[in-house]
Amino acid sequence: MRWKGIGLLVAMVFATPVARADDASHLALARDLVAAMHSADQMRQALPAMTKQVRPVLFAQAGGDDKSIDDFLARYNSGAEVQISEITDKIAQVYAQNFSDADLKAIATFYKSPAGIDFIAKQSTITQAAQAIGLQWGQGYVRDAVAQYKKERGVN
Template sequence: MKRFSGLLSAVALSAGLAFAAAPAMAQQPPAPPSVKQSTPAAIGYAKEILTMKNVQVMYAGAVPGIIEKTKTGLLQQYLNYQKDLDEVAVIVAKAYAGREKEIGDGMAQIYAAEFTEQELKDLVTFYKTPLGQKLLTSEPKAINDSLQYMQQWAQQFGVQVNAQFKAEMKKRGKDI
């Protein structure tokens, strides 16, 4: 499902890449923030919902992206090691292949903590209905279009605010 990908992949990847510059602090993935324990069934339903929403698309490139970002950062400091860093990037990519699954597992735990097992089961049932399928298909476009509208509105509003600032400053005898 390409639906969630456009909107969320950029957000998730940029957030992930932002942390790439920091040195690795721990060898195991962090636990999702303040997540209560859930039943295996609840986590299973949450994973099914996330699969239906195709959220894995938004973090599929996280591992290669973070590796590339880290390599690029190191290249800025050690330009004379480009060949070695290129070779090491391949080794690191192989060593960490599949780690993006941890993101999906963490997201499922978060969903399972936010909703009851019955609610998750009901959501799975709903998403399998024609309306649920339409929501899965149409909502990402609606969200994307809404975000684009908000950006356009903000740009136009910014022009108006800027003009108002200039007008108020002109009243004070200061042309800006």
């Protein structure tokens, strides 16, 4: 019995590096996908909008003048590249957890294709339009649900 336990332990020890190599290979495929999707570029493009949103918050909560806020934001945003790298790595981990090697390769192949490149170029516009449609649907849903509920209850 004792030898079986030792044998199992030895097998696990020698199998671990292989599993880690597979995991590293799988994560590399996910990182390739994230790179093909230009996720880091999209985050860099979002940075000016986020900066614009945080400006009034900085004024309201910390005061200062335009120059001090601009100087601060320039310094703060210079660290964004490190954050973007960390975030894209976390995104790659999510893809790695949810897709097989074959799927990661196929999705990356799409994003590297002319259609995928065109999709990436139009993704922001499409997302904004889809969000507007979703917002309209949500507002209509609430409006219609309230109206229907009032009608059923006899409330004006």
